[in-house]
Amino acid sequence: MVQASKSPGPAAESSSRCCAGLEDLLSPRLFKALSDPRRLQLFVRLAGEGCACTVGQLADGSGVDLSVVSRHLAVLREAGVISCEKRGKEVWCTVQTGEVAGILRDLADALDACCPPGAAGEPAAH
Amino acid sequence: MVQASKSPGPAAESSSRCCAGLEDLLSPRLFKALSDPRRLQLFVRLAGEGCACTVGQLADGSGVDLSVVSRHLAVLREAGVISCEKRGKEVWCTVQTGEVAGILRDLADALDACCPPGAAGEPAAH
DNA sequence: CGTATAATTGCATCATGGTGCAAGCAAGCA
């Protein structure tokens, strides 16, 4: 929303020779979802519990209101970190371990393929 | 700061059998650093430029004040995403591709080793 | 020295986001 559409920008963008697909892999939404300690706590808790909990179960012992947990889970869900399924009155949340792990690996691969040592821009002595 | 020290908590934490080291790998600081679109833009730009730029170079064409860029770079540096080296008057920033990729891979591995399908908590039909 | 350049930091302002309470909605049950 802020970064518009790739934003050609006034400055020279000609040097995008490497790290081509990096930008597409870096999703602010994903990182924003994992940037909050409370959400991270819920994430770990959800993973530790066997990757499936109801909102109420996660709220128990979290120290915050159930509405807060509900909102945090919504953020995680919109980021694709977890998925939720309604069964009766309850909503069961599941960690998307495979999906998230895949994204992180793609990102790691893109980074490794990026910026070869002594590629360019590095000043020798100046 | 918020999550205290592992927080034994009132609720049952007995089910931390899996995803043991997951919590230690999930650093709010790292994700927070990558959660801002502007910082992500600087990150991509820095990677695309050959992984080495001065603060001024990054500020050019970024559309924001140099002080803003400086602050964003500080956040990235404190998160270990980049490293900065002062040479003369200028500060050269470098993307820590290997470090970041390593962290992401460790996290991906931990997630894959986590939550085996049909482990527990999953309701069959209820 | 004094000046210019590069970058950081202080300060004020504004936007975003986390939180709790209460109301609303959906689903099961008597």
Added chain:
DNA sequence: TGCTTGCTTGCACCATGATGCAATTATACG
């Protein structure tokens, strides 16, 4: 139908964070 439970959403409040301008520090140059 009325009631209870599980969860979501609206609203207000407060903390955090992003931004721009100005002042400060550090380094190079004359």
